[in-house]
Amino acid sequence: MALSQPQLATVKRICWMLSLVVVAIPFLFPFLWMISSGFKGPTEIFGEPSLIPRTWRWQNFVEVFEYQPFARQYFNSIYIACAVTVLTLLLSSLAGYALARMRFAGAALLMLFLMSALMVPEEVTIVPNFFLMKWLGVMDTHVPLILLPVFGPHGVMATFLMRQYFVALPKELEDAGKMDGLSRAGIWWKIALPMSRPALAAVAIITFLFSWNLFLEPLVFISSLENFTLPLALSNFTDPYGAPLWHLQLAATSLAVVPILIVYLIAQRQIIESFAMSGVKG
């Protein structure tokens, strides 16, 4: 059977799509399985596998909040991520603006100096930071979880992202602002910042997620349940012998992941572009 040219093209297209679907399975499947298992009871979860739970056990989502102060932990994650994001936006845009626009003595050296931070993993400085935080008396508080991301390599990366954006902005408006008697700070706040919304949005997105997903720092600095952040809380749904309570753990993980996924689905273009802009991560 000989296929005509357009038929051949259609067959090719279908094969193509099918292979993409097959590759997509291990990316999509964990999310579906996570949500469905979050509705299963502790016995059904190990029974005959099925994507649709036979009995929907809404009770899981109540027990999640009874097992540990999950609402409190959820709130901790939200407010810490917001604080880190706001602080990072302010400081990185301020420093990034200076590095982009102001010709001041030592600027080039400073850039090089800051840039060196980009290649140092958090694991390298975590031990001295542990003692620093102990000395400051802020162990088991959220202070380290806010300060370290803001001033660590991530903050430096944000500063560079802002600088790159400011460098590419046209100068005319800022010059006009100077003519009108605006101070440097005024130009930064009233002219440069409003013009750099895309960069600010990118920094905000990757910073929020960075803080939201942080694990090593909470693990090292936080010890009491009510101070946990989400990633710590999720890893903590275990029975007294340390074995995971899967139905609760997966219900809780769904509660933590699904809102982020919904925001991602709505703003996927913007979010993907933000990561492409940063170019580094992970």
Add this chain to the structure above:
Amino acid sequence: MASLNEPGTTVRAPRAPWLTLKRRETIEGWLFVSPTLIGFLIFFLGPLIAVVFYSLSEWNLLSQDTIFVGLANYEDALTQNPDFWQVIRNSVIFAAGLVPMNMALALALAMALARPFRGVVFFRTIFFAPVVTSAVAWAIVWKFLLQGDAGAVNQMLATVGIDGPNWLREPNWAMAAVIVTRVLKMVGLNMILYIAALQSIPRDYEEAARLEGASEWQIFRMVIWPLLAPTTLIIMVITTIGSFKVFDHIYLMTGGGPENGTLVLAFYIYQQAFEFFEIGYASALAMIMFVIVLALTVVQLILRQKGST
């Protein structure tokens, strides 16, 4: 600076003001960067210097005493402690498995998804979704899926007659499992970087090659691949450094086991410092990690220089 604004200072004959425009710019510049810089010095550079000193001392946490021991901690790691070389081996295997797999898959996906077609956004969204998901959540779900007999992966394999191993409890499979699931988590990021690079290649190049009668493979090999070289280099270094930093993923999936089979450097540092309180030894390990990452970065810079000349 304040005194310049004070009223009532005696009026003198004009002279060159101390606060020239240039000086003013310098002061303002440093003021703008000072919050970032001060925090950076306290929470990053200070600790980085401190870790050097820590690594040269022996700590007694109970008496809070430190003794200078020179390079003993390094000697301990490099010549005494058998765990260390296993950890290095694990880290190298992890990187050697993860980096090529991640990059090849990222490039293949990017080639498939760089040009618009119906459904392209759908697929891009799916492949990128794990990147925005927390590593903890991803690790928890995969640990669940990869359990021995009860895990969904093995149950599915059983339906086609394959008896799957207990993925996370057998040393070789455990390493393979953490590598593959980590690739699935992070490949979307490299895919996006490759897509951006592919979209910046003018289509004329490809058209011209096609007119010359080049096959699809030749076009890729002779036209696209060389043009992607700078991106490939950057991605390679970022991914390699990233693979040495992996902690949460392995901590949650295997806990470093079985038989330390997945204990990688970042995890080993955490374990020594915060489980065994071997502060000096852990700091020496941190310095070794720093040197490894530094070396990788320098290699990248050299390669980039070679590439551009």
